[in-house]
Amino acid sequence: MTPSDASVVLTGAAGGLGSAIARQLKKDGATLLLVGRSAGPLLSLAQSLKGDPQNRSDVDVLVVDITTDHGRAAIIDAAAARQANVLINNAAVAAFGPAQDLQPELARRMLETNVLAPMLLTAGMLPMLCSRERAQVLNIGSTLGSVGVPGFSAYGASKAALRIYTEALRREFADSRVQIQYYAPRAIDTDFNTPQIVAFNKATGSPSDTPEAVARQVAHMLNSESRQRFAGRTEALAARLNGLFPECLDGAFGKHRRALESLKLTPGAS
Numbered sequence: 644m645t646p647s648d649a650s651v652v653l654t655g656a657a658g659g660l661g662s663a664i665a666r667q668l669k670k671d672g673a674t675l676l677l678v679g680r681s682a683g684p685l686l687s688l689a690q691s692l693k694g695d696p697q698n699r700s701d702v703d704v705l706v707v708d709i710t711t712d713h714g715r716a717a718i719i720d721a722a723a724a725r726q727a728n729v730l731i732n733n734a735a736v737a738a739f740g741p742a743q744d745l746q747p748e749l750a751r752r753m754l755e756t757n758v759l760a761p762m763l764l765t766a767g768m769l770p771m772l773c774s775r776e777r778a779q780v781l782n783i784g785s786t787l788g789s790v791g792v793p794g795f796s797a798y799g800a801s802k803a804a805l806r807i808y809t810e811a812l813r814r815e816f817a818d819s820r821v822q823i824q825y826y827a828p829r830a831i832d833t834d835f836n837t838p839q840i841v842a843f844n845k846a847t848g849s850p851s852d853t854p855e856a857v858a859r860q861v862a863h864m865l866n867s868e869s870r871q872r873f874a875g876r877t878e879a880l881a882a883r884l885n886g887l888f889p890e891c892l893d894g895a896f897g898k899h900r901r902a903l904e905s906l907k908l909t910p911g912a913s
């Protein structure tokens with residue numbers, strides 16, 4: 644869909660990638676409902692986007708927690724009022740560290756945010772999206788949802804769940820007006836990555852993209868028929884190869900194990 648026809652609901656809008664996507668889509672002519680938990684950053688983002696004063700629905704803000712039933716219901720109501728036709732499930736939380744250090748609270752919060760909330764929000768919005776002339780759901784995944792990497796076992800599992808959910812949804816809605824898409828970034832320079840993750844990525848030679856570069860890719864994908872995309876050629880190839888012959892890649896993670904050990908992580912670090 645062309646950006647000027649898009650009325651977008653964007654979760655995690657005040658985050659590193661979310662705010663870059665918001666800026667890119669606004670520049671391209673989309674209208675936006677910015678969703679997040681923290682009012683301050685969301686309002687200042689909305690202010691910086693400076694919607695057309697004649698069009699007060701250009702950019703709107705909704706402060707909710709997507710893991711709650713009432714939070715998702717508020718998003719669905721606001722989306723209906725705005726005649727939304729695009730949902731971008733972008734909000735997520737990270738978990739990084741040795742598998743044995745995974746803490747129950749973080750594991751639950753991560754699975755609720757990264758998996759359950761986008762599934763339930765999508766389910767709630769689908770009837771409305773199906774009634775639009777054209778609509779799109781774009782889920783933001785990760786390379787780590789296609790290639791299991793030491794240190795990211797639980798987070799990778801959450802993104803793998805989102806990837807399979809997206810794939811099944813795409814097939815289920817193939818004959819509908821709703822286009823289902825999945826975009827998998829590699830590392831991005833945002834606060835999502837703790838100093839430990841940044842050190843780990845550096846030690847393992849994992850490349851990182853700017854949020855602006857990823858946001859351009861996301862905007863480009865929305866404007867295309869593309870079903871699934873991975874940032875980076877090497878990462879795209881690794882995802883394909885891992886899908887076919889996972890054992891071929893098993894020997895490639897020695898440096899990741901060593902980096903994980905040498906970081907002397909605190910329990911439950913994320």
Ligand SMILES: NC(=O)c1ccc[n+]([C@@H]2O[C@H](COP(=O)([O-])OP(=O)(O)OC[C@H]3O[C@@H](n4cnc5c(N)ncnc54)[C@H](OP(=O)(O)O)[C@@H]3O)[C@@H](O)[C@H]2O)c1
Pocket residue numbers: 654655656657658659660661678679680681707708709710732733734735736756783784785786827828829830831832833834835836
């Ligand atoms: N950064 C990377 O290296 C990287 C790599 C690959 C994929 N990704 C994916 O890219 C997406 C964006 O990541 P990012 O780097 O922009 O992370 P980020 O800067 O930490 O932003 C994540 C946003 O999600 C929101 N959020 C978290 N829990 C929420 C909840 N329960 N309800 C509502 N909003 C919630 C947060 O806002 P509030 O705290 O204000 O609610 C935050 O603004 C995620 O899906 C992530 O998995 C990131």
